Amino acid sequence: MKLQIRYNINNVCRTLLQEKLDNLNVQSELVGLGEIEIKKNVSEQQFNELSGLLKKYEIHVLDDRISALVQKTKDAIIEMIYMDEKMPASKVSFYLSQKLNYSFGYISKLFSEVTYTSIENFIIIQKIERVKQLIIEDELSLTQIAGKLSYSSVAHLSGQFKKITGITPSAFQRIIKKRRTGNVGAAK
Amino acid sequence: MQYDDFHVLLADDDPDDRLFFKYAIEELKIKTVVTTVNDGVDLMNYLAEPNSKMPHVVFLDLNMPRKGGMECLKEIRSNKNFKDLSIAIYSTSGSEKDIEESFVLGANIYIKKPNDFNSLKKILAEVININWQYHTSGLNKENFVLSI
Numbered sequence: 217m218k219l220q221i222r223y224n225i226n227n228v229c230r231t232l233l234q235e236k237l238d239n240l241n242v243q244s245e246l247v248g249l250g251e252i253e254i255k256k257n258v259s260e261q262q263f264n265e266l267s268g269l270l271k272k273y274e275i276h277v278l279d280d281r282i283s284a285l286v287q288k289t290k291d292a293i294i295e296m297i298y299m300d301e302k303m304p305a306s307k308v309s310f311y312l313s314q315k316l317n318y319s320f321g322y323i324s325k326l327f328s329e330v331t332y333t334s335i336e337n338f339i340i341i342q343k344i345e346r347v348k349q350l351i352i353e354d355e356l357s358l359t360q361i362a363g364k365l366s367y368s369s370v371a372h373l374s375g376q377f378k379k380i381t382g383i384t385p386s387a388f389q390r391i392i393k394k395r396r397t398g399n400v401g402a403a404k
Numbered sequence: 405m406q407y408d409d410f411h412v413l414l415a416d417d418d419p420d421d422r423l424f425f426k427y428a429i430e431e432l433k434i435k436t437v438v439t440t441v442n443d444g445v446d447l448m449n450y451l452a453e454p455n456s457k458m459p460h461v462v463f464l465d466l467n468m469p470r471k472g473g474m475e476c477l478k479e480i481r482s483n484k485n486f487k488d489l490s491i492a493i494y495s496t497s498g499s500e501k502d503i504e505e506s507f508v509l510g511a512n513i514y515i516k517k518p519n520d521f522n523s524l525k526k527i528l529a530e531v532i533n534i535n536w537q538y539h540t541s542g543l544n545k546e547n548f549v550l551s552i
Contacts, residue, residue, distance in 0.1 A: 383551050
């Protein structure tokens with residue numbers, strides 16, 4: 217037997233959302249399309265529950281909290297790389313989950329979704345940025361820079377530098393020097 | 405942390421190259437808008453026009469009639485208004501000397517033109533991705549170099 221049905225997808229969505237919100241005991245009102253106004257503050261747990269429930273229907277909560285957590289992750293990574301003393305030797309995953317109070321798996325997944333890159337790759341990009349800065353400051357040798365940023369050797373650092381930028385650290389150094397001394401080059 | 409679409413501009417006189425470039429960009433995960441111009445003169449006019457949407461990255465073909473890529477690179481880098489613009493040189497030459505010279509003149513990215521569409525897609529994906537990271541994480545664009 218075949219039944220013909222007719223439905224209004226908009227109403228289906230609204231009803232579903234309202235039901236889920238009511239179940240969670242979240243006082244809320246659907247405002248227009250794709251927006252929910254929540255009357256009272258929701259706890260982290262309620263929020264996660266809600267996101268999880270809705271995900272099943274491929275309804276995604278576009279929330280500032282996710283952006284905020286990703287931003288915090290970035291900040292923590294940058295802070296770690298720019299520490300004055302040597303970078304912590306402990307595993308980054310441990311450092312981040314301690315610092316942000318979420319499992320590394322969760323942080324890592326959100327991070328990739330929002331930034332289009334992995335945490336690991338982001339760290340490499342940031343470390344190479346730091347290397348560039350230290351090369352430009354011209355106070356430390358490459359060996360010292362490698363030590364400071366927890367590379368196992370200069371070769372390891374140079375290899376990663378070349379992989380990310382396509383050029384060697386010494387070529388980078390030459391380019392920056394020539395840019396500064398020449399009349400041509402980047403306008404400041 | 406909401407960003408507008410990523411915007412790139414390609415200056416290339418070869419209509420086929422322009423088309424391949426557009427197709428390759430359309431397939432990327434990061435939503436990217438492409439504008440194309442046919443040569444260096446059109447490019448400089450576009451950038452000078454106050455109503456133009458400023459690109460995040462400009463891709464410059466080196467050999468173009470009227471005004472070539474190197475000339476555009478120098479002009480753009482001598483204008484402070486364009487200091488946030490990343491410049492990608494798009495060249496058939498892969499010589500170390502040409503690469504280094506382009507960087508010294510202020511280019512950020514040097515792309516050796518690939519021979520097939522798949523390589524082009526891969527290269528552009530990487531270029532756009534790293535530019536996106538620079539754009540969204542406030543990295544210093546002045547030190548940004550990528551040879552690919």
